[in-house]
Amino acid sequence: MNTVTFEFPVDALALPGASPASLASEAKFMLALKLFEVGRLSSGKAGKLCGMGRVEFLFAAGRAGVSVVALDDDELSAEFAPND
Numbered sequence: 001m002n003t004v005t006f007e008f009p010v011d012a013l014a015l016p017g018a019s020p021a022s023l024a025s026e027a028k029f030m031l032a033l034k035l036f037e038v039g040r041l042s043s044g045k046a047g048k049l050c051g052m053g054r055v056e057f058l059f060a061a062g063r064a065g066v067s068v069v070a071l072d073d074d075e076l077s078a079e080f081a082p083n084d
Helices: 020-037 043-049 054-063 073-080
Strands: none
Touching (some): 020 043, 020 054
16 A cells, blocks of 8 residues: 655644544545546545545535536436436
8 A cells, every 4th residue: 555644733724622533534535525526536446545435435525515426418418308
């Protein structure tokens, strides 16, 4: 496994009373979320990066306001077209 280490003062980013572990967990999720959003990671790999399963990550991404489905206009129209 490869490791990436970021060094920064904990008090620069943490809320008062937040633990370094909770900050690390949030940072992993935010990194995974952004990499997923820009198409660099699949949902499964993003979930793995932040310690979640794929479905759990997709729900969390949706709650964070990140679209989990990328459909173009034709695909979107076909998805909502009435079935004959």
